[in-house]
Amino acid sequence: MKIEKIHHVAYRCRDAKETVEWYGKMLNMDFILAIAEDHVPSTHEPDPYMHVFLDAGDGNVLAFFELPTKQDMGRDPNTPEWVQHIAFKLADRPALIDAKTHLEANGVEVLGVTDHSIFHSIYFFDPNGHRIELACPDPAEDEMLARLNDVKWEMLEEWSRTKKAPRHADWMHAKELSEV
Template identity: 50%
Template sequence: MNQPVPPAPIRRLHHYAYRCRDAEETRHFYEDILGLPLYHYIENDYVPSTGEFCPYTHIFFRIDDGSFIAFFDLGDNEAAAPSPNTPAWVNHIAFMVDDLPALQAVKQRLEQHGIEVLGPTDHRVFQSIYFFDPNGIRLELTAMTVPDAQMQAESAGVRERLDAWTLKKKARLGTR
């Protein structure tokens, strides 16, 4: 009888990839404005995982924790289309900065570059600013406003709260 294979321990995010309209425009935004260094570059005519012909450039920007935000330029000057069934505020990437002064400094820098910024918004345990990159991807920068111990204490009971949401949603939708 086969023993179930336990999951491998996931250590951190390696990268999250999006489609971009233009690699240089995206590089300018993420490297020159946000300060994330361009770290890795791949150019290929074929998709390694599928063998499909699709010339592309894949660029990676390194975040301080060693993870990456990455983009595919498919060479057609098209950005990814937004999902028609999802509000624009739902899908986003949130990056963390050290503190509230750093958050304010980034907001000021973005605005100096003509980027419209919403916030800061107070989420009780952190504050955030929101803006869009040149590809229409919503970004959030956050600064924690409570100590790690408080966040750990607040994680108690999170599964029970999710279970309660699931029941409430099922009742609203009339499903079991």
């Protein structure tokens, strides 16, 4: 078996219409499909839902479920909010800056631009509390990815043994840390 690509990624939302409109306005995603049922097809559980699908570009699909009979959404209290997120790729830094300007002009609080060396990112939350990252490649991305590729297995093995951050790729955030 070989996975071809992600078919779609699904999250829960508080309000399907609000979510579709927000992603359309803030991230220019087209609304491509809606499915609504009174029973879950896989489990046959009686549970009405609205399932909406958005075009995230290049054949990628982001989906949401609104579940009106379930308790309000929550987060895993043991996972920091910065950990669980979805990241979307933009073409370049000017597109990233334009996106940041657009989001802020529409009242969205944006963190960044954060320089991760291989890419640059901004972070914000959608109306459901899901963390979103927009990232663009650094012009030297290919060279830096090759450097990271050379040490990935050593880093994983060291982490597995020690549970301490290996220093093989300290260079990635050295510039950011020197600015603090």
